[in-house]
Amino acid sequence: MVERETKSIHTTPGKYVEPGQDYDRDTQYIEDRITTDARDGWPVEAGRxxxxxxxxxxxxxxxxxxxxxxxxxxxxxxxxxxxxxxxxxxxxxxxxxxxxxxxxxxxxxxxxxxxxxxxxxxxxxxxxxxxxxxxxxxxxxxxxxxxxxxxxxxxHRDGAPDLYPEALRSEIDEVAELIYQDVNNGVYRAGFAGSQRSYERAYTTLFSRLDWLEDRLSTQRFLVGDTITEADVRLFTTLVRFDAVYHGHFKCNRNKLSELPALWGYARDLFQTPGFGDTIDFQQIKDHYYQVHRDINPSGIVPLGPDASAWLTEHGREELGGRPFGDGTPPAPPRDGEKVPSIR
CATH class of the missing domain: 3.40.30.10 (Glutaredoxin)
Known part of the structure; x- marks a missing residue:
């Protein structure tokens, strides 16, 4: 056993909520960091x-x-x-x-x-x-x-994008926090709600934020600035799971993502950008949610749809300008052993 202390290891409640309760995500993680100055005892070191x-x-x-x-x-x-x-x-x-x-x-x-x-x-x-x-x-x-x-x-590779540019960090942090509270975690608060009131509150907050994002992304290609940033990564991983999982499984069903024009175009734009869609395995995503969450899907049946080929359709977001990688370049294709199944 390694004798290092962490800042936040305590007891934790169960993963899901009791009837009548709100879903409250446990966010007390192991806060040690790997840094260039090894401030927590973990130096940046390739291969380690x-x-x-x-x-x-x-x-x-x-x-x-x-x-x-x-x-x-x-x-x-x-x-x-x-x-x-x-x-x-x-x-x-x-x-x-x-x-x-x-x-x-x-x-x-x-x-x-x-x-x-x-x-x-x-x-x-x-x-x-x-x-x-x-x-x-x-x-x-x-x-x-x-x-x-x-x-x-x-x-970093030659041509790597700056996903957290110093001049935009305060705005990235602000937007990312709103997305986390209302969208990333919001779908879970709806899906694991322990009461009708909790569910409706989470549902309303989620779609209010999605409407805000729809409006924001109708006039700009990316969330902050004219290149991909950390904020886009954080939103994408929820959007790419929305129609396949959250719409039905978590009862987030006011709209499908594909019914929100700006968000759907934005999500497809990112999906078709190297480094995003080539990390997505829709079958694994569905297997996880529908088979693990037996409290809300007792049968464990995994749906066959939706048709993932829609993610490859034209999005037209280039008309809004912006350059996904700024002055950088796209990453090389995924390496053998890290490839996901192709969408047909």
Whole structure:
């Protein structure tokens, strides 16, 4: 066991809510950071760390996208648990013999327990694991992607975009917080609501924010500035799951994403941008939500639709201007072993 303390390890309630209660996400993560100055004891070092990120999970999907956009594949390896987990942990059932080939573990909880004996909180993705010790370093997903942008610059690819430009950080942070509260977490607050009142409150807040985003994106191609930023990554991972999962499974059904013209065009624009759609596995996404959440889908039946080929249709967003990568360039195609099924 690695003898390092973390700032926020406490007991945690169950994942879902009791009848009559609001859904309240546990946000007390392991707050250690990997930085150039190693302030928390974890230095930036190529090859030392492994990102564990299930493709099914929107929070983990953010880290996969940012790693791709910045070209950190050589510096930080990627492990991908399968889409379906039990009450104990995410598992590596997609790998040969169900074992992560680098960490040599069957369950992500083993990396948490290697750091904290009897870790009391949820075993979440994304998580970054210290390969030499097999111990988890952090699962603080909002900070992980920001640190990829600001702390790992020496390992960025040539032409990597600036996803967190200093001059725009305050606006990016403001927009990202609104998106987190009302959209990213808002769909969960609706889906896991413990009462009609809680559900209706979450539903109303969600669609009010989507209307705000629809208006904002009707006149500009990206959320902040004229290039892709961290804010776009954070919104995209919810939008790409909306019609496939949140509309029906979480009862977020005032509109489909495909019925909101600006948001639908924006989402397709990002999906067709290298680094975004090539990280998306719709089957894994649906398998996760519909099979794991048996409290709201007792049968475990996974829907066949919707037709994912609509994500490849023309979006016309180029007319709004903007340059996705600014003065940079798109990332290379995904590497063997990191490719997702093609949409037909």
């Amino acid at each position: 760390y492994r990102l564990i990120a299930a493709r099914a999970c929107p929070w983990a999907n953010r880290a996969i996208i940012v790693r791709r956009l910045l070209g950190l594949e050589d510096a930080i390896s990627l492990g991908t648990p399968g889409p379906v987990h039990d009450e104990r942990s995410w598992t590596f059932d997609l790998d040969p013999d169900g074992v992560d080939p680098v960490l040599g573990i069957e369950r992500l909880q083993d990396a948490y327990f290697a750091r904290f004996r009897d870790y009391p909180r949820g075993i979440t993705v994304p998580a970054i694991v210290d390969v030499p010790t097999g111990a988890v370093v952090t699962n603080n997903f909002p900070q992980i992607t920001l640190d990829f942008s600001t702390q790992w610059t020496q390992f």
